[in-house]
Amino acid sequence: MNDEFKTYLESIDLTKVMIERIANICDFYQDVLTAKKDNIKDIFISEFIDNEGNRIYEDLWLFSDNYFLVSANFIGEDNFNIAYSFRTLKNLKIDKINYDFVKANDNSRLYIMYKKEYGFQGTLKASKENCNHLMEIFKKCLLPNLI
Amino acid sequence: MKPSFEEYAMWLENEHHISLDQTIENNYKSASLLVREQLMESAFWTIISRDIKIMDEEYLLKTKGYNLFKEMMPPKIFIKPFDSFLLKTYRKNILNNDNFPNPPPDGWILPNNWFSRVNDIIRTSFVVKYLDGVEFLEDKIKSYCAECDLASGSDWEAREEGYYAVHINIRNNYEIPGIKWDTEVVDVSFEIQITTQLQDVIKNLMHKYYEKNRETIKSENIKWQWNYKSDEFATNYLGHILHYVEGMIMEIREKK
Numbered sequence: 322m323n324d325e326f327k328t329y330l331e332s333i334d335l336t337k338v339m340i341e342r343i344a345n346i347c348d349f350y351q352d353v354l355t356a357k358k359d360n361i362k363d364i365f366i367s368e369f370i371d372n373e374g375n376r377i378y379e380d381l382w383l384f385s386d387n388y389f390l391v392s393a394n395f396i397g398e399d400n401f402n403i404a405y406s407f408r409t410l411k412n413l414k415i416d417k418i419n420y421d422f423v424k425a426n427d428n429s430r431l432y433i434m435y436k437k438e439y440g441f442q443g444t445l446k447a448s449k450e451n452c453n454h455l456m457e458i459f460k461k462c463l464l465p466n467l468i
Numbered sequence: 469m470k471p472s473f474e475e476y477a478m479w480l481e482n483e484h485h486i487s488l489d490q491t492i493e494n495n496y497k498s499a500s501l502l503v504r505e506q507l508m509e510s511a512f513w514t515i516i517s518r519d520i521k522i523m524d525e526e527y528l529l530k531t532k533g534y535n536l537f538k539e540m541m542p543p544k545i546f547i548k549p550f551d552s553f554l555l556k557t558y559r560k561n562i563l564n565n566d567n568f569p570n571p572p573p574d575g576w577i578l579p580n581n582w583f584s585r586v587n588d589i590i591r592t593s594f595v596v597k598y599l600d601g602v603e604f605l606e607d608k609i610k611s612y613c614a615e616c617d618l619a620s621g622s623d624w625e626a627r628e629e630g631y632y633a634v635h636i637n638i639r640n641n642y643e644i645p646g647i648k649w650d651t652e653v654v655d656v657s658f659e660i661q662i663t664t665q666l667q668d669v670i671k672n673l674m675h676k677y678y679e680k681n682r683e684t685i686k687s688e689n690i691k692w693q694w695n696y697k698s699d700e701f702a703t704n705y706l707g708h709i710l711h712y713v714e715g716m717i718m719e720i721r722e723k724k
Contacts, residue, residue: 337522338522338529394533397532
């Protein structure tokens with residue numbers, strides 16, 4: 322895993338224990354992508370803050386030029402979902418709380434809901450400083466693939 | 469006949485020529501503050517505080533998604549108030565001493581040794597969310613003790629009164645002021661209690677009741693287990709019931 326990814330993961334309070342797990346998942350996905358002559362370019366952890374103020378990490382998203390690579394509930398499960406990304410998003414909806422798309426604070430929350438063909442849909446969730454990262458992902462990886 | 473707690477000061481004066489005056493209390497307070505300060509600056513506590521999130525993530529992975537801790541902050545380190553401390557010495561010297569009027573098996577607990585003899589002058593409490601988190605955290609703390617070359621011992625408390633927790637006693641040498649205000653190096657125990665969320669709730673509710681209960685000599689003829697009108701009956705069984713519920717929660721969690 323590259324240093325940029327590590328820095329990002331540390332910025333959302335993950336320690337070496339979880340980073341190692343994520344690195345293993347990244348290694349698997351990169352092996353798959355190599356066969357397709359593609360590479361992982363970006364990473365995002367979908368997470369939210371629960372009622373007790375704890376950060377709950379849900380899904381690991383990786384992005385290459387041509388694919389979305391997702392491990393849903395990556396802490397509790399071993400599952401790997403690879404989907405072609407190029408212009409496959411039918412709809413993107415943004416909800417935000419205490420966030421101006423530029424500077425996040427501890428109370429900032431950002432939710433981006435996506436819809437793909439054949440009814441596939443989901444939500445990428447971000448809290449605090451992760452909102453800034455999700456906005457970058459939105460611009461680089463999601464918006465260009467909107468039909 | 470055993471003196472009551474109210475008569476304890478007089479007993480110390482008459483039997484051991486110890487005057488329970490302000491000097492004793494001031495010395496206790498100064499010494500215990502110094503021990504806490506040294507502990508908080510120690511490598512052991514620094515590492516544990518730093519690794520709270522790491523331990524939580526290790527447990528999170530092991531259990532596939534359950535947090536170890538409710539809060540990701542190191543707990544506060546408390547000093548036993550002087551009154552509670554004195555009560556504990558009274559219990560060991562008098563109330564629970566079957567040898568009385570002779571010393572208890574390890575000898576009298578007096579100002580010249582009581583910092584070493586009372587285990588929980590400096591203590592803290594970790595609260596874990598699930599029952600299996602207790603053993604997990606105990607193992608982790610013991611590994612940190614080994615890493616810092618500290619002697620430790622655990623007691624898995626399961627008391628008749630419905631109190632369930634693990635107590636880890638970690639011994640180290642600390643510099644403290646002696647009774648004559650010279651500096652001594654004394655072997656003092658730092659007690660880490662590990663308990664579950666539900667037990668923590670009841671512990672806080674029942675703490676005052678436990679303390680009061682411990683002051684008095686109990687009559688052998690009264691069995692609280694049959695005295696359903698007593699406070700003991702409700703409170704003690706509540707502790708047992710909560711422990712049982714936590715076991716059931718584990719069963720459900722493991723079936724998911």
